[in-house]
Structures are given as C-alpha cells and as structure tokens.
Amino acid sequence: VHLYGTSLGGFLAQLFAQHRPRRVRSLVLSNAFLETRCFAAAMRWSSL
Structure with a gap:
C-alpha cells in the first residue's frame, strides 16, 4: 500500500508503517x- 498522511493522519500513517x-x-x-x-x-x- 502507498500511504500519504497529513498532520494527525501522518502520525497514524507512521504508526501503521x-x-x-x-x-x-x-x-x-x-x-x-x-x-x-x-x-x-x-x-x-533528557535529564535536564
């Protein structure tokens, strides 16, 4: 599948991938x- 995600959709596409x-x-x-x-x-x- 080819995924395209914008804003929250991009976050969800990254999770799927x-x-x-x-x-x-x-x-x-x-x-x-x-x-x-x-x-x-x-x-x-990260400890700062």
Missing part, C-alpha cells in the same frame, strides 16, 4: 508529527 512494514510500499508525510518520548529518553540532555 511501524507496525506493518511489509504492507507499506511508500510513505509520504506532510506536516506530520511523531511521538518523541522514545527519542528524548535516549538523549543525554
């Missing part, structure tokens, strides 16, 4: 956001 990578042929995002807690936890400055 993360959980079903074999089903996604392409992913296009516009003004999308993502959950950053997992990335922030890995950063050295």
Whole structure:
C-alpha cells in the first residue's frame, strides 16, 4: 500500500508503517508529527 498522511493522519500513517512494514510500499508525510518520548529518553540532555 502507498500511504500519504497529513498532520494527525501522518502520525497514524507512521504508526501503521511501524507496525506493518511489509504492507507499506511508500510513505509520504506532510506536516506530520511523531511521538518523541522514545527519542528524548535516549538523549543525554533528557535529564535536564
């Protein structure tokens, strides 16, 4: 499947691609956001 997501739809498209990578042929995002807690936890400055 080819996915295009805008704003909240982009967030949901990323989740779909993360959980079903074999089903996604392409992913296009516009003004999308993502959950950053997992990335922030890995950063050295997260304890500041």
